[in-house]
Amino acid sequence: MKGLVVLGSTGSIGRQTLDIVRSFPDRFKVVGLAAGGNIELLAKQAEEFHPDLLYHLEGASTDALTPNGWRYSSMEEMVAHADVDLVMVGTVGRGGLTPTLAAINARKSVALANKEVIVMAGNIITAQAQRNGVEILPVDSEPSAMWQCMHGEDKEISRLLLTASGGPFRTKPLHEIGSVTQEQALNHPTWRMGRKITIDSATLMNKGMEVIEANWLFGVPIDRIEVVVHPESIIHSMVEFVDGSVKAQMGPPDMRLPIQYAMTYPERWANPNLPKFHPIEVGKLTFEAMDIERYPCFSLAIDAGKRGGTYPAVLAAADETAVGMFLSYQIGFGEIPKIVEGALAAHESVEYPSLEDVLDADAWAREFASRQTPE
Numbered sequence: 538m539k540g541l542v543v544l545g546s547t548g549s550i551g552r553q554t555l556d557i558v559r560s561f562p563d564r565f566k567v568v569g570l571a572a573g574g575n576i577e578l579l580a581k582q583a584e585e586f587h588p589d590l591l592y593h594l595e596g597a598s599t600d601a602l603t604p605n606g607w608r609y610s611s612m613e614e615m616v617a618h619a620d621v622d623l624v625m626v627g628t629v630g631r632g633g634l635t636p637t638l639a640a641i642n643a644r645k646s647v648a649l650a651n652k653e654v655i656v657m658a659g660n661i662i663t664a665q666a667q668r669n670g671v672e673i674l675p676v677d678s679e680p681s682a683m684w685q686c687m688h689g690e691d692k693e694i695s696r697l698l699l700t701a702s703g704g705p706f707r708t709k710p711l712h713e714i715g716s717v718t719q720e721q722a723l724n725h726p727t728w729r730m731g732r733k734i735t736i737d738s739a740t741l742m743n744k745g746m747e748v749i750e751a752n753w754l755f756g757v758p759i760d761r762i763e764v765v766v767h768p769e770s771i772i773h774s775m776v777e778f779v780d781g782s783v784k785a786q787m788g789p790p791d792m793r794l795p796i797q798y799a800m801t802y803p804e805r806w807a808n809p810n811l812p813k814f815h816p817i818e819v820g821k822l823t824f825e826a827m828d829i830e831r832y833p834c835f836s837l838a839i840d841a842g843k844r845g846g847t848y849p850a851v852l853a854a855a856d857e858t859a860v861g862m863f864l865s866y867q868i869g870f871g872e873i874p875k876i877v878e879g880a881l882a883a884h885e886s887v888e889y890p891s892l893e894d895v896l897d898a899d900a901w902a903r904e905f906a907s908r909q910t911p912e
Contacts, residue, residue: 541625675799699774705725768825868910
């Protein structure tokens with residue numbers, strides 16, 4: 538059995554990871570579960586999967602969880618446990634950074650769904666993984682698709698082609714986007730995800746971060762990573778090789794597919810509970826050029842990725858803060874890119890950051906962004 542830790546077990550990625558465990562109860566042992574504020578769901582998960590270790594934000598002294606064979610643990614201790622083989626990093630934002638590094642340093646396989654971790658500290662994450670002989674297993678559907686296309690190839694790559702649905706505002710008049718409601722922004726046309734990533738998909742910040750992520754994971758320069766709008770969300774990304782051949786990875790827009798591939802890698806397991814791709818039902822696949830003017834957050838992400846240093850950490854932190862402010866009705870949708878842009882403009886970057894530099898930049902950006910108010 539493969540010993541598994543799920544960080545962010547009550548979130549969208551965590552719940553779908555546990556769906557895969559339910560499909561293979563004799564092949565995975567849940568060693569640890571870590572969650573944020575949803576203590577009630579964590580308690581139900583603990584009762585079902587009987588982990589040895591639990592983590593939650595309220596700490597060890599809460600009555601919401603009744604000890605039943607488990608003990609409280611920090612995420613860093615949890616991922617390094619001797620019985621752990623695989624760590625699913627399904628948290629959102631900076632909360633996954635130090636546990637990811639702890640897992641890498643403990644030489645555990647890391648299935649990474651938290652793109653902010655590698656956006657913030659790509660140089661540190663990739664260097665530590667190489668030093669410890671740990672392969673980062675991408676879980677985001679687009680990096681996973683590229684990873685699958687590269688498998689078995691010699692990696693003579695000319696281009697990476699990232700696909701994007703275009704989000705809920707792909708055809709909305711530009712002058713109306715800044716005043717859209719929270720309900721509209723959370724109504725993604727093809728994917729069902731957590732609230733933060735859904736907003737990032739509406740601004741296309743997530744796509745800019747995926748470009749940075751692919752740059753670090755696959756060593757392909759940002760200038761050779763292109764984004765194309767694909768509204769059906771069936772082709773999850775493509776890889777063009779130097780001879781002009783292009784490989785694409787396809788499937789229904791269901792995160793359990795890339796989650797399972799990362800969990801079972803290098804094998805593929807039959808799972809009747811996962812959806813299948815039926816080309817006749819889909820009918821057609823279409824592509825469009827991305828309207829940069831429509832997605833200012835994407836441009837900010839690409840610029841931060843090219844500039845490097847601590848700019849990407851500021852990008853991720855300011856975005857997380859601004860999205861949180863939008864979801865709590867403190868700012869409008871159109872203020873998100875303005876706050877991120879302001880933070881990047883005011884930041885004094887460290888060119889070759891240490892972990893401390895990254896965390897300092899993160900803290901600075903959060904404080905800066907939280908003080909911004911609509912004009």
